Amino acid sequence: MEKMKLLVIGAGGREFAIAKKLNESPHVDTVYCAPGNIGMVTAGIVPLNIEEDDFEALIQFAKDQQIAWTFVGPEDALCAGIVDAFQKAGLKIFGPNQEAAQLEGSKDYALNFMNEYHVPTAKHETFTDLKSALAGLNDFARPVVIKANGLQGGKGVVIAQTTPEAEDTITEMFELGEEKLVLEECLVGPEYSMFVVVQDDQYRILPMAQDHKRAYDGDKGPNTGGMGAYSPLPQLSDAERQRMIDDVVEPTVSGLHQAGYNYHGIIYIGLMLTAAGPKVIEYNVRLGDPETQVVLPRLQTDLVELIDANVNDRPMPAIEERDIAVLGVILASKGYPKKPVHGQALGSFPAAKDIAIDYANVKGHLDELHGDGGRLLMVIGEDADLQKAQDKVYDYLAKLDEPECFYRHDIGDKALKN
Structure with missing residues (x-):
């Protein structure tokens, strides 16, 4: 395999982790990230002044630099059809096309897919107007899960x-302009994240992780995009993991193939292990943030070899995991997720x-970073x-002095206290 130039689309912590892992491979010459962030230079990644939705400029850059293939991080670009645009231009790209990206772009679409291909999930119903949604509450116990249909950044x-x-x-939600809402029964049980690398009807499963969605300790406060994660999951038995594969992964991948998506990318499966077995809470069509940052360091398999095989329709290598534990905690702006502070001085972060x-959301210079x-x-x-x-x-x-920031103090406790 010749040394190659690669392009990652996105700007956050997930893209930092992807680009960093790709850059560790002996098969790589340069990893570019569009637009990336200033912190990425600490890992030898080259940020680009091209926005993730400027498909024309991204395609031109990929052609000019002879990029071997592009790895798409964020869901917005996937749902907007970046894969279709790159493929039309004759370029190789890792991620599902716009049609398949609706599995994340629309909760209703994803639930219909699960119904069609017999993937276990919560009891649910979709509503398109306020009156019927309020009446529909009668069909669900409390607590009840209410989901906006479209992309909401978690x-x-x-x-x-x-x-x-x-x-x-x-x-x-309806007053804010949502056209569809989904009501779901509230499932009970531990929640896990499973990342499946799909190549049409073939797949490989990356190390599993557990995310922490609520803003504050003890799973209190509003939902966020995720406040921390860890891997592996010592509390999850081999038998439970195998049941997730049999009951959820197999029918999902089979469904993707039967639906004719020719899916080449990640399917993230948010799972809850209920008393009745594993059930799907949601699909994402990309790696999760913050789980990516703890999953990829545990990957022994060369990520470049895995993705290169995937986009070129060669047999993917087996997944080998490093026998280590990885735990990550998000430092967030005070007020996140509702009204985060912007522009606070962060200083620099010493090596340890x-x-x-x-x-992720930082700007300025490496020796004097500011929050964004x-x-x-x-x-x-x-x-x-x-x-x-x-x-x-x-x-x-x-040891950090960051008064305009906060973090959770209990990431990993669910494993350690079990």
């Missing part, structure tokens, strides 16, 4: 505990043994032992 889900809260949420920083709203970066620790990885991360965070 924040368009409300678990309403009472009828007045449910009615207010539904009314507000077995600690990595994956930057939302989730700013992730502090990641690795060790042979999950407890030690957790200790390393929180020891590092405790």
